[in-house]
Amino acid sequence: MERVMQLASERAVVVFTLSSCSMCHTVTRMMADLGVNALVHELDSDPRGKDMERALHKMLGGRGSAVPAVFIGGKLVGGTNRVMSLHLTGELMPMLMNAGAV
């Protein structure tokens, strides 16, 4: 948990992913397209990845949902659905600008 929060505050936008997950690729791709230099942390290449996945699972409060987990300005924003709807409503850009990500 601490490691998740520590990494989450290392950059304006941090995305936790699994290298095998195509929905994670979609989200990181979208961030790059928006001009964001996000820190993408692949949990399957982290020795503590399993613990971090469990921590994210609790934070996201969902059944079977730990990745992708997007943090902006050190705060958890959510998974794909949340980030996509914020993008569609136009709320994502201001958040990214406020965090100095774009």
Next chain:
Amino acid sequence: MERVMQLASERAVVVFTLSSCSMCHTVTRMMADLGVNALVHELDSDPRGKDMERALHKMLGGRGSAVPAVFIGGKLVGGTNRVMSLHLTGELMPMLMNAGAV
């Protein structure tokens, strides 16, 4: 491989998935919405799941892409991208009807 082909011909529409994969849920959800009674085979609950995943990986010819794998009428159609574009071009429904899935 044989097991994959054997299961693939057990019903008009067969989808191989991983229970943790949300893109797989999207595809199986879409099939249900189209009125298809697809056979959904979760590889992580199959003792031979790992081998089957490897076989599907080869068949799909992609890097890091084994699921979801959709078979219609016993033939491999493809993954999410392929199935979605067939749906958008209107080619999916005729395929499903021909296979007696709808």
